[in-house]
Amino acid sequence: MQIVNTIEVLRHTINTWKAAGYSIAFVPTMGNLHAGHCQLVKLAKRKADKVVVSIFVNPTQFGVGEDFDSYPRTETQDQEKLQAIETDLLFLPAVAEMYAPDAKTVISVTGLSSIHCGASRVGHFDGVATVVCKLFNMVQPTIALFGLKDFQQLAVIRIMVKDLNIPVDIIGVETVREASGLAMSSRNAYLTPEQQQIAPLLYQSLCVARAAIVAGNDYAAIEQQVVSFLQQAGFAPEYFRICRSSDLAPAQSDDIDLVLLVAAKLGKTRLIDNLYFSK
Ligand code: PAF
Numbered sequence: 001m002q003i004v005n006t007i008e009v010l011r012h013t014i015n016t017w018k019a020a021g022y023s024i025a026f027v028p029t030m031g032n033l034h035a036g037h038c039q040l041v042k043l044a045k046r047k048a049d050k051v052v053v054s055i056f057v058n059p060t061q062f063g064v065g066e067d068f069d070s071y072p073r074t075e076t077q078d079q080e081k082l083q084a085i086e087t088d089l090l091f092l093p094a095v096a097e098m099y100a101p102d103a104k105t106v107i108s109v110t111g112l113s114s115i116h117c118g119a120s121r122v123g124h125f126d127g128v129a130t131v132v133c134k135l136f137n138m139v140q141p142t143i144a145l146f147g148l149k150d151f152q153q154l155a156v157i158r159i160m161v162k163d164l165n166i167p168v169d170i171i172g173v174e175t176v177r178e179a180s181g182l183a184m185s186s187r188n189a190y191l192t193p194e195q196q197q198i199a200p201l202l203y204q205s206l207c208v209a210r211a212a213i214v215a216g217n218d219y220a221a222i223e224q225q226v227v228s229f230l231q232q233a234g235f236a237p238e239y240f241r242i243c244r245s246s247d248l249a250p251a252q253s254d255d256i257d258l259v260l261l262v263a264a265k266l267g268k269t270r271l272i273d274n275l276y277f278s279k
Contacts, residue, residue, distance in 0.1 A: 001082060002089045007138050010091050014052075014140055022049035026141035026168075028132060031055040032072040032186035033081050036176035040145045041085050043173055052139050053082055054091040056098060061127030072189050091139070098134065107133045109156045109163070112248060116152050116261055117272065120238055125156045132157055136166050144168050149175040149183050151259060151274040155248060175273075177203065183273045190269040199266055201233045205240070206260050206275040213242065213258065214279060219251060226262070235264040245276050255279075 004010045017024060025048035027040045033055075044051045055078055062068035075092070082090055106126050112118070113125035136144065146154045154172050161170055176184045180200035191199055205226050212222045219242045230237040242251045245259040259276040 001079075001087050003079070004089060004091050005093055006097060007093070010089075010138055013089060014138075017050050018140070023142040024048055024050050024052060024139065026135070026139045026144040027051065027053045028135050028144065028146075029053060029055055030057045030071065030186065031078050032074050032189065033078045034176075034184045034186065034188075036147050036149065036184040038081060038085055039176050040147060040173050041082065041087055043171075044143070044145050045086065047171070048142055050088045051086075052089045052091060052141065053087050054093075054135055054139070056091075056093055056131070056135075058098075058127060058131040059095060060099070060130060061124050063121055063123060066121070067187075067190075072186055091135075098131070106130050107160060107164075109159045112152070112156055112159060116239060116241065116243075116248060117263055118152070120263070125153065128153055129156055129160045133160060133164065133166070136161075136168055141168050143171055145171045145173055147175060148172045148276075149185065149273065151261060151276070152248060181207075183271075185271065187269055187271065191266065195266045195269065198234050199271060202230070202235070202262060202264060202271055202273050203275075205229055206262060206273060209240070209242070209260050210275055210277055219253070230262075230264050235266055238263040238265065238270070240264075 002013065025044035027044050029037050041051060041053060057071050057073065059068055107129040108126045109129055118125050146157060148154060158170050161168060178184065181203040182200045183203060209222050209226050223240055223242060226240040227237045240262045243249060243259050243261055244251050244255045245257040251258050257278050259274055261274050263270065263272045
């Protein structure tokens with residue numbers, strides 16, 4: 001596995017591969033890799049000739065008071081994992097390589113970036129869209145793979161790619177879960193043993209809500225019940241919403257393709273999850 005820290009060397013390698021006619025799959029990450037990330041890389045290997053993974057804890061997608069400084073950084077273990085699954089190139093830039101001090105451009109997918117997670121994490125999706133757009137310009141991938149756990153992030157990226165005519169196919173990959181149902185996330189590392197027992201209830205609440213929707217129960221009542229359930233379990237729910245999966249707007253009773261979106265804090269750890277299905 002080639003490890004590259006600069007855009008110049010990255011571009012040189014990519015140009016060589018493109019000249020040889022290779023297709024390139026790209027998996028952008030913030031490191032602290034778990035089975036969900038490895039799943040993305042393994043799938044990427046099946047779909048393209050070369051696989052590029054980036055590890056960059058992107059400061060512009062963290063708000064004031066969020067966990068940028070404490071975000072788990074596990075570079076050595078990450079490199080070993082990527083090596084073991086035969087990643088071709090790991091792009092590992094420093095912040096100064098990614099952002100010039102006088103940078104003035106921000107990519108903002110309006111509307112969708114301000115609702116759900118974007119309402120409490122103001123500017124978060126602008127930071128994501130900007131860094132992903134920059135990474136796409138650097139790597140020029142044929143395809144890029146993202147986990148469906150970050151459902152809203154994936155929706156924002158899909159719109160950005162469409163609106164900016166970026167020539168990349170975006171592939172959403174199923175969430176990988178612990179045996180308990182808890183969605184794998186780098187932030188699970190923050191959970192205490194006691195919180196680890198409670199955390200799977202987040203996914204269970206989604207499954208119960210889906211059953212209630214399929215049974216024809218009232219959406220507003222289900223939303224209220226899930227919030228109360230999570231509160232009683234020890235979470236501080238930020239939101240639980242029944243949405244249309246196409247645009248994440250509130251679902252109407254005749255919508256068929258739905259996604260349940262939830263964000264809740266357990267102690268200081270903010271967890272998100274979702275469940276999408278057709279009625
Ligand atoms: O999902 C993530 O890990 C990040 O938001 C991403 C897409 C790598 C952008 O920093």
